[in-house]
Amino acid sequence: MKKFRSFLRFLLGLLVIASLAGCAASKHYESTGEYIDDSVLTTKVKTSILGDSKLKVLQIDVETFKGIVQLSGFVDSQEAAERAVDLARKVRGVKQVNNSLIVK
Structure with a gap:
């Protein structure tokens, strides 16, 4: 019985370690918190662009990864x-x- 409890504790410890490692961020992957933060930033940038009468938000795509915003799509002028x-x-x-906008 004592060995069984030790074995269960060991398995539980491995499970905890594995689940925490799955939430860790790396160079190419975001943690859950970073993903949520980036989603909020993307929404704020889109809202800012949408609120500007000189820009057409439907033509500008916004993606965020670890706080770095990528703008892509088409605009009517270099000023836009x-x-x-x-x-x-x-x-x-x-x-x-990062600006990947194309002037058409």
Whole structure:
């Protein structure tokens, strides 16, 4: 009986370690908290762009990974691209903005 309890404790410990390791972030993967934070940043950037009458939010895609925002899609002018980047940079929590917007 004593060995069985020790074995169960060992298995429980392994389970805890495995589940915590699954939540850890790495260079290419986000933790659950980072994913949620990035989702909030993406929403804030989209809202900022949507609130600007000079930009068409449906033409600009926003993705965030570990605080780095990627803007892609099409804009009507270089000024619109610069405006979108500027709005994204002003969002609190954004570490960097990568501009992949294409002027059509």
